[in-house]
Each structure stands twice: as structure tokens, then as C-alpha cells.
Amino acid sequence: MITKAASTTTVNCPTNETYTSTAIEPCTASYSGAGGLSGTLTPTYSNNINAGPATANATYGGDANHEGSTGSSSFTIDKASSFTTLNCPASETFTGVSIEPCTASVTGAGGLNQAVTPATYANNINAGSATAAATYAGDANHDTSTGNGGFTITKATSTTTVNCPVIETYTGGPIEPCTATVTGVGGLNQSVTVSYTNNTNAGTATANATYGGDANHDGNSGNAAFTIAKATPVITWNDPADIVYGTALGAAQLNATANAAGSFSYTPASGTLLNAGAAQPLLASFTPNDPANYNATSKNVQINVLKATPAFSNLSSPTITAGTATTILSGKISFGSFVPTGNVAITLNSVTQNAAIQGDGTFSSAFATNSLAAGTYTIAYSFGGDGNFNSASGAGTLTVGYGIVALYDQTKVHQSGSTIPIKLAITDVNGNNLSSAGTIVNAVGMSLVSTTVYGPVADSGNSNPDNNFRFSGDSYIFNLQTTGLVTGIYNLYFRVGADPTLHTVQFQVK
Known part of the structure; x- marks a missing residue:
């Protein structure tokens, strides 16, 4: 009996294949044997999709002369490459904090397509060139990969603000009341120097401020206006x-x-x-x-x-002879060149009359004086005041005296040592004889006219006690003793009743 010969099945595989996410079948298989047996087989696989060891098997079933046989081989499925891509904008604007604008994704065989986080950054705060990177760590079927990108951080804008009061007042010098600040992202907030135009005279003034920028901010200018109002002068006047x-x-x-x-x-x-x-x-x-x-x-x-207080001047203090019918009492009232208005009340012997004040300040009033006895009478002048003048008062004196009629020859020269009968009468203004025993006439002294030396009088034989004239009939007699008198003309002084006047008559001695 002839037994079947053995057969040999051979599987040939590459050492490595790369992951594709689908079944990988890279191997070939064949069989051979005695008698020229040969042919190809289709391998079968296991673990031939994902990365890792894969196995290929082939089996020849035999024929009439050959036994069946099996062969196997293995290969490695390597991980596929991954591709990490970083997408960044061309530029971003400085914000003062980290800027992370990029996105990353990974792709690869088998439908790998997913985001990759986190991206890492360098130089991504301040203005300038920033870089970004993202790394995919890989998976069972894909290798790790890193993507890189970059973007520009441009300077941020800045805002310069000028703050001015609405109105200032002219001072005569430059007025600089404004302040300026610049602000921006990243905490920019600082003062800026202000410059001015038209800031001295009244009108509209302008304030300008410019920030020159910095590493992260562009420059910026601001301006504002304020009004310089006219000044109101301060008047000092008390x-x-x-x-x-x-x-x-x-x-x-x-x-x-x-x-x-x-x-x-x-x-x-x-x-x-x-x-x-x-x-x-x-x-x-x-x-x-x-x-x-x-x-x-x-x-x-x-x-x-x-009110001014006026003064009286030129006040009448007349001397009249008893029996004078009327007497004009007058004066002037004024304050310098100013004259009050109204009347001056003049009072004489309890009779008051108003005298109108004239433009020059003079005033006058006629009083009935024919009934006044000899004597001294006070005249009261009174002004009651007006809108511009205070009241004022003044006084005068009216003297009422007697007329004297010498009843002897005053020019006759008498021998010194002789007695001279001084005979006289008193009259009123009209010549009426008023002599009476009830009116005393008293000799008070005498003087030599040429020397005005005053001396006492002496009567002859005490014929005139107390130097009083003796009333006789309708006249008065004084027997004047001239013993010791030198040659000359003399005045004899005497008073009459209530008449305050010191009267005189003359006599001559040799």
C-alpha cells in the first residue's frame, strides 16, 4: 500500500505593516509536496486590524497523494502617524492678560480627527510675537504628534481723557486748571502732562494732552475746552x-x-x-x-x-429911649454860607413874634416898645430847626433909657473950689418931661476928659445925701463941690432910676 506523502504549507508575511484601521492582509501562502505538488493558498488572519502582532494562517487540505498541512506566520502592525494641526489668528490685540486664541486638532488613519487640548503658549501677554504648541499624546493605533503655530499681539489702543472745569475766572496770568489721564487695557491708568492754548485772556481756552504710547499701547491724544470768564474787580469802599x-x-x-x-x-x-x-x-x-x-x-x-447847627450873628441889642414906639430887632442866622429856612422866633418882654429868614440869613421884626419902662430886657432869639439844620438859640438885650436934658450951661467955666449946680431933667423920646420924685438920679463919679481919670464926686454941704440929685419941681439938682479940681473939662457920670445907662453931662473948671 502506498501511503500519502506529506505536504508543506508555507506562509510568508512582511515584518511590519502600518495601521490603516482596516484589516491588513499582506501575507502569501503556498503548499508543496512530492510529485511536484505546489499551489497557492489564501491565508486567514487574526488581530490584523489594530496595531500589534498579527497572525496569518494557511491550510492545505491534502489530496489523493498528499496529506494536508498547515502553515502560519506573523507580522507587526505599527501605529500610524498622527498629524496635529494648530490654527491661530494672524493677530490679537493686547489685553493685559494671557491671550490664548488658538485651536488644535489631530487627524490620522482610521478617521482620527479630534481636538487637542490644552495648547501651550509662550510670549502671549505682551505685544509682539506669540507662539503656541499642542501635542497629541497618541493612542493605541497612532503615534504622538505636535503642532506649532504663532500669532502677533498688536498694541492696544489707549484713551487720553482731559478733564477741565466748565469755567474759570481771568486772573491776569496763565490758567491751568485741567488734568489728563490715559487709560487702557492691562491696568494702564496714569496722568499725562497738559498743554494749553489761549489760556490767559477771557474767552475759550483749550487744553491738550498726548500719551506717547508704550510697549503694549498705542499713543493717543485728548483735548478739552473751558471758558475763561471776565473777572469782576473787587471794589473796596466803606x-x-x-x-x-x-x-x-x-x-x-x-x-x-x-x-x-x-x-x-x-x-x-x-x-x-x-x-x-x-x-x-x-x-x-x-x-x-x-x-x-x-x-x-x-x-x-x-x-x-x-444836620448842621446854625449860629446867630449880628443880633440886635439896641438901646432906646423910653417911649420909642417901635424897635426893630434883627440878626442873622447861618452855617457858614448856608442859610436855614423858616422863621426865627423873637421874644421880648413875654411877647413872641416870628421873623422870616431871608435868603442871606437875615431876619427882623418890629416890636412895640412905647410902653416899656426904663430898664434892661432880655431878647430871646430861637430857631426851631428844619430838614437840614438843628435848632439854635441866641440872646440879646434891649436897654430902655431916659433922655437927659441939661438945664445949665455946660460950657460955662467955673472957678475951682466953687459949687456948680448941676440941673437936669429926664424925658422920653418925644421930649416929654418924666422927672419925678419917685425916680432917683444918683451921681456915681467924674473924670477929667483929657485924662479919663475917674474919681468920686462930692456935694456941697451935704446937700445931696448919698450923691442923689435932689428933685425940685420938675427937675433934679446936684450941688457939685469942685474943691481941688484942676483946670479942665469934666464928665459927670450918673444913673437914673432903673435905667442901666451910665449918663454923662459936662462941666468946666479953671
Whole structure:
């Protein structure tokens, strides 16, 4: 009996294949045997999809002359490459914090397509070139891979803000009231120097500020405007001291000053004569020399004008002879050149009459005096005041005396040592004899006219006690003793009753 010969099955595989995510069948198989047996077989596989060791098997089933046989081989499925791609924008703007704008993905055989996180960054805060990288760690079927990218961080904008008050007041010098700050992302916040134009005179002023930028921020300029208002000068002017009516307004009262150059006008004007009164308004109006930068202004004060106290002058103190029918009592009232208005009340012997004050201050009134006895009478002058003048008073004296009629020859020369009968009568203004025993005539002295030496009188033989004239009939007699008198003309002085006048008659001695 002839037994079947053995057969040999051979499987040939490459050493390595790369993962494709599908079944990998790279091997070939054949069989051979005695008698020229040969042929090909189709291998079968196991573990031939994912990376790792894979096995290929082939089996020859035999034939009439050959036994069947099996062969096997293995190969390695290597991991496939992966491809990590980093997508970044061309540029980003500085924010002051880390900028991470990129995305990463990985692709590979077998449908690998997924995001890769996290991406890592370098130089991704400040302006300049930033880089990014992402690494896929790989998986059972794919190798690790890294992708790189980059982007530019551009400077951020900055904002310069100028803050100014709405209005300032002219000072005469540059006005610099504004502040400026620059702000930006990343905490930029700092002051900026301000420059000015048209910031001295009244009008619209401009403030400008420029930030030059820094490594992370572009420069920026800001501006603002403010108004320089005209200044209002300060007027210094206090209430003037009180003045008395009759004082014209002048430099002592109209003396306002201002803290700017200019001129004053006053209401009322200089030279004005104000009536008396309290708290009268005065107005100073100021016109600046520089109206472009200063306002016109004004100030009010008050002045008290006190009433003036007038004075009497030229007051009548007349001497009249008893029986005078009327006597004019007069005078003048004034305060310097100023004259009050109204009347002066004149009182004589309890009779009061009003005398109108004339434009020149004079006044007069006629009084009936025919019934006044000899004597001295007080005259009271009184002004009650008016709107500009205080009241005032004055006094005079009316003297009522007697007329004297010498009833002897005053030119006759008498021998020294002789007795001279001095005979006289008293009369009224009309010559009526008023002599009476009830009216005493008293000799009080005598004097030599040429020397005015005054001396006592002596009567002859005590014929005139107490030096009183003796009343006889309708006249008076005094027997004057001339012993010791030198040659000359003498005055004999005597008084008559209530008549205050010191009367005289003359006699001559040789």
C-alpha cells in the first residue's frame, strides 16, 4: 500500500505593516509536496486590524497523494502617524492678560480627527510675537504628534481723557486748571502732562494732552475746552464817616478803590450837596481799562448827613429911649454860607413874634416898645430847626433909657473950689418931661476928659445925701463941690432910676 506523502504549507508575511484601521492582509501562502505538488493558498488572519502582532494562517487540505498541512506566520502592525494641526489668528490685540486664541486638532488613519487640548503658549501677554504648541499624546493605533503655530499681539489702543472745569475766572496770568489721564487695557491708568492754548485772556481756552504710547499701547491724544470768564474787580469802599449838612461830596467820601486799573464815576457826583438824612445811598461805578478781561461793576455804600447847627450873628441889642414906639430887632442866622429856612422866633418882654429868614440869613421884626419902662430886657432869639439844620438859640438885650436934658450951661467955666449946680431933667423920646420924685438920679463919679481919670464926686454941704440929685419941681439938682479940681473939662457920670445907662453931662473948671 502506498501511503500519502506529506505536504508543506508555507506562509510568508512582511515584518511590519502600518495601521490603516482596516484589516491588513499582506501575507502569501503556498503548499508543496512530492510529485511536484505546489499551489497557492489564501491565508486567514487574526488581530490584523489594530496595531500589534498579527497572525496569518494557511491550510492545505491534502489530496489523493498528499496529506494536508498547515502553515502560519506573523507580522507587526505599527501605529500610524498622527498629524496635529494648530490654527491661530494672524493677530490679537493686547489685553493685559494671557491671550490664548488658538485651536488644535489631530487627524490620522482610521478617521482620527479630534481636538487637542490644552495648547501651550509662550510670549502671549505682551505685544509682539506669540507662539503656541499642542501635542497629541497618541493612542493605541497612532503615534504622538505636535503642532506649532504663532500669532502677533498688536498694541492696544489707549484713551487720553482731559478733564477741565466748565469755567474759570481771568486772573491776569496763565490758567491751568485741567488734568489728563490715559487709560487702557492691562491696568494702564496714569496722568499725562497738559498743554494749553489761549489760556490767559477771557474767552475759550483749550487744553491738550498726548500719551506717547508704550510697549503694549498705542499713543493717543485728548483735548478739552473751558471758558475763561471776565473777572469782576473787587471794589473796596466803606461807608464814609458822617458829614454835616453843607459839606459837599468830595475825595474824602468818594474814595473807592479797585484791584484793577480803571476809572470810577459816582452817583451823586463829586460836589453834590446832600440834604441831611441817615443812610443815604452812594454809588461807585467802575469802568475797567481792560474791558476784554474785566467786567464793569459797582458798589453801594451809605452816608449819614447830619444836620448842621446854625449860629446867630449880628443880633440886635439896641438901646432906646423910653417911649420909642417901635424897635426893630434883627440878626442873622447861618452855617457858614448856608442859610436855614423858616422863621426865627423873637421874644421880648413875654411877647413872641416870628421873623422870616431871608435868603442871606437875615431876619427882623418890629416890636412895640412905647410902653416899656426904663430898664434892661432880655431878647430871646430861637430857631426851631428844619430838614437840614438843628435848632439854635441866641440872646440879646434891649436897654430902655431916659433922655437927659441939661438945664445949665455946660460950657460955662467955673472957678475951682466953687459949687456948680448941676440941673437936669429926664424925658422920653418925644421930649416929654418924666422927672419925678419917685425916680432917683444918683451921681456915681467924674473924670477929667483929657485924662479919663475917674474919681468920686462930692456935694456941697451935704446937700445931696448919698450923691442923689435932689428933685425940685420938675427937675433934679446936684450941688457939685469942685474943691481941688484942676483946670479942665469934666464928665459927670450918673444913673437914673432903673435905667442901666451910665449918663454923662459936662462941666468946666479953671
